[in-house]
Each structure stands twice: as structure tokens, then as C-alpha cells.
């Protein structure tokens with residue numbers, strides 16, 4: 411289980427991005443973080459994976475304080491993180507990245523299984539270089555696959571996995587997420603704006619303006635969320651009236 | 652008999668496993684250390700100069716010819732001229748690796764001048780791997796010259812890599828392409844410490860619908876310095892593309908000077924160059940998969956040079 415306690419983070423300029431964020435991500439459950447663009451969701455994911463260091467507060471993994479650990483140590487301790495924006499490499503191919511993630515050579519069958527979860531056919535993609543030649547959706551699905559290939563993961567963070575992914579691949583992915591939490595008892599943290607992902611969640615947190623403004627079970631939060639969305643759909647329009 | 656160092660170098664640069672299948676010539680310390688022709692590929696001494704004339708009969712398919720060269724004794728400056736005549740419609744692989752070794756404080760150098768003359772429709776994959784090994788103050792140099800003449804509809808792919816350990820290299824590659832001929836060059840150069848590398852390409856696209864694609868990838872580490880020059884001249888309706896892509900580490904420096912000349916309205920020529928250090932986000936991504944920063948850098952560089 412991942413526990414976030416009173417986490418705050420500011421930019422070098424002093425601008426405060428996350429303010430006193432506390433959150434628990436239990437094992438075997440899917441927690442979704444949602445909220446308006448620029449609210450601080452990706453920033454929180456980066457703090458969890460160690461890409462940024464908080465000013466104050468702490469991050470606990472199974473009770474151990476990992477706040478001071480670097481990216482590599484966190485990854486080796488079971489934190490997986492699929493980026494919102496996939497990274498491209500000149501010269502590394504799909505097999506390379508999946509094998510680095512799995513920390514061992516993979517058989518074609520195993521690669522096929524991981525790629526299948528994101529709706530990609532292994533024959534076509536196994537040797538593809540992860541460079542600018544991949545389409546946006548392809549790169550995104552491979553990014554997700556690199557995290558699904560991480561067998562020792564305890565906590566898996568996916569940043570907007572739905573972005574750019576077609577409906578068919580998305581259905582496979584939903585299944586993969588459900589299997590991860592139910593049969594493999596992983597802690598899943600998914601940042602998403604997507605109703606189907608919200609629909610399979612156990613808990614929902616709303617982060618806006620760097621703060622957790624709502625947290626609860628899906629049933630407690632989901633209904634109100636859609637209502638809020640309607641009310642706040644067009645703040646500019648409201649002002650204009 | 653080949654000494655142990657030569658055998659090791661041959662293994663690295665030309666996949667030598669104690670023997671070659673097919674035609675070959677092994678050059679060791681300026682001497683011929685073994686030769687075999689095949690029914691379709693004839694290897695003979697060149698007249699009036701050190702080196703070989705290699706004749707590949709028209710229509711030869713699926714054969715490989717190996718002509719590796721090694722210099723393993725300090726003080727040797729080896730110069731060799733090898734001419735390849737590739738007959739009409741032949742489709743072959745030519746493997747020409749070079750390894751230089753010195754550990755006695757004396758310099759070593761190999762200077763291979765290779766000419767390729769491809770007849771109509773001939774197809775060649777030319778593989779060239781270079782490495783320098785051995786400690787001591789002796790400089791290890793490899794200065795290859797490659798001259799290519801391509802007849803109608805011929806195809807040559809040159810796949811060349813300098814793995815490391817070469818203190819100084821000056822590579823000159825030139826090509827003249829006839830109608831419909833295609834030239835593809837993939838060059839990869841790794842330099843470290845105080846090493847220097849210069850590579851010059853000069854390609855003339857003379858025939859209608861000829862095409863050249865030159866991609867050079869380099870990694871300059873330590874205090875090393877690399878220079879890249881390319882000139883593609885489009886003298887007919889043709890397509891030319893050159894790309895110089897360099898990764899810098901430590902105090903490495905790279906100078907890329909591409910040149911394009913269009914002498915025909917229908918010449919379509921493109922150059923791309925990118926020089927810089929490894930993108931930080933690439934290292935971060937690999938670290939989130941559990942690699943250390945050093946491991947991540949090594950993977951990224953290995954992949955870059957392999958690709």
C-alpha cells in the first residue's frame with residue numbers, strides 16, 4: 411500500500427503546485443485521480459515515482475518512508491510509472507524496453523502477452539524502434555506496456571492511459587487493469603478523465619488547484635462529479651452573464 | 652598460423668570462427684595469411700600495388716566474401732588497394748573488417764583503399780567493422796577510403812561501424828551513381844578519450860532516378876572530437892538524403908558540415924543534423940524501469956549505435 415502524507419511541492423519560482431496532499435492507495439484496489447487540467451495530477455505522479463522531490467510531507471510504501479529514495483531505488487522497490495507523454499528513443503526497440511522492465515530476456519510469447527493487453531500485435535511491433543515513426547497512440551500503448559511488463563511492481567501509476575487510444579485497444583486495457591487489481595493484488599493508481607475508468611474504480615480522488623478536494627468510494631464521488639461538471643462547465647460563460 | 656590477437660580481432664570485425672565459408676582473404680600485418688576463391692568469386696593479387704582484385708561473376712547469388720585486415724605489431728603502417736568488380740545481376744555480401752592492435756608503444760595504421768564497381772542490377776551489402784585494441788602509448792589509426800561506381804539500377808548498402816579504441820580515423824567515401832542506382836550508407840562512430848574521427852562523404856547522383864541515403868550516427872565521449880562533412884550533388888532527377896546525428900558526453904565535440912548541391916530542377920535533396928547530449932527524459936524513463944543513471948546512458952548509447 412502507498413500512503414501519501416501532507417505532500418507539498420513548489421516550482422523553483424516559488425509557485426506552489428501541490429499543497430498538503432494526503433492520500434492512501436490500498437492494495438488490490440483501483441484508485442482514480444481526476445480533476446481539471448493543470449490541477450497537479452501529473453506532478454503528484456512524478457513525486458511518487460521520484461522524478462521530483464517534495465518540499466515537505468512523506469511517501470510511504472508498505473509502511474517504509476521512501477521520500478528520500480531516488481528514481482532507480484523506487485523502481486526496484488516496486489513502483490511502476492507510465493508517463494503521460496511517452497518518451498521516444500533513437501535505437502531502442504519495443505523488445506529492448508520490455509526486457510529492461512522485466513529485468514530479463516523475454517520469449518516472444520511473453521512479449522505477445524504484454525502487447526496484447528494494450529491491443530498491439532507482437533509480430534508487427536516487437537522490433538519497432540520507439541522513435542518518432544510511431545504514431546501517438548502506438549507510442550502511448552507501448553509506454554503502458556513497459557509498465558505492465560514490470561513483474562515485481564507493487565504500485566502501478568498510469569497517467570491518462572486513455573489518451574489517444576482507440577476504443578478496441580481501450581477495452582483490452584480495461585480488462586488488464588481489472589485483472590491486475592483482482593488477481594494480482596496490485597495497488598493501481600490511474601490518473602484519468604475517462605468515464606469507463608472512473609466506472610471500474612474503487613476510490614476516486616479529485617485534485618484541483620494542487621489540493622485533494624474530494625475523496626471517497628466510487629459510489630460516494632461519481633454521481634456528484636458529473637453534477638459538478640455540468641455546473642462548472644463554462645465558468646467564462648457564467649461571468650459573461 | 653595466425654597469432655591469438657589476430658584471431659580475436661578477426662572474430663570481432665568479421666565474425667571469424669576459425670574458418671570462413673566461401674571466398675576470403677585474410678591480411679595480417681601487411682601479408683596474406685590465407686586466401687580462397689570460390690567458383691563465382693575470384694580473388695587475385697593486384698598488379699603494381701599491394702592489394703587484391705576481386706571479381707564477382709555476373710548472376711552470383713547469396714555468396715559472402717570476407718576480406719578482413721589486421722595489424723597487430725607496433726610500427727606497421729599497412730597500405731592496401733582492393734578493387735571489387737561486381738558483375739551484372741550479382742547479389743552478394745562483402746565483409747571487410749579491420750582491427751589494429753599495439754601494446755609496445757609504437758604506432759599502428761591500416762589504410763585500406765577500396766573500390767567498388769557495380770555492373771547493371773548488381774546488389775551488394777558491404778559490412779565494415781573497425782576496432783582498436785591494446786594498451787601503451789602507440790597510436791592506433793585506421794584511414795579507409797571507399798570509392799564507389801554504380802551502374803544502372805545497382806544497389807549498394809554500406810554498413811560501417813567503428814566500435815572504439817581507434818585513436819584517429821579519417822574516412823573518405825565517394826560515390827558516382829548511374830541511372831536508377833541506389834546507395835545506402837549507415838555509419839556509426841564511437842570516440843572516447845583524446846580520439847579524433849573525421850568522415851567525408853561525396854556522392855554524385857548523375858543518373859535519372861538515382862538515390863542516396865546517408866545516415867551517420869556518432870557518439871563523442873571523453874575529450875574526443877568528430878568532424879562530419881558530406882556533399883551530395885544532384886545532377887539529374889534524383890533523391891538525396893543525409894543525416895548526421897550525434898550524441899555528446901563529457902567534453903566530446905562534434906562539427907557537422909553538410910553540403911547539398913542541386914544541379915537539376917528535379918533534384919530533391921534533404922539534410923538533417925542533430926547534435927546534443929542524451930535527452931534527460933530518456934534517462935529518466937529507463938531509471939523508472941529500474942536502471943541506474945550509468946546503465947541507462949550505456950543502453951541508450953548502445954541502442955543508438957546499433958540502430
Ligand SMILES: Nc1ncnc2c1ncn2[C@@H]1O[C@H](COP(=O)(O)OP(=O)(O)OP(=O)(O)O)[C@@H](O)[C@H]1O
Pocket residue numbers: 421427445446447448449450451452453454494
Ligand atoms: N516543471 C514545471 N515548470 C512549470 N510549470 C509546471 C511544471 N510542472 C508542473 N507545472 C505546472 O503545474 C501545474 C500542474 O501541472 P500537472 O502537470 O501536474 O497538471 P495535471 O493535473 O496533470 O494536468 P493535465 O490534466 O492537463 O495533465 C500546471 O499549472 C503546470 O503548468
Ligand SMILES: [Mg+2]
Pocket residue numbers: 451452453494569
Ligand atoms: Mg497530467
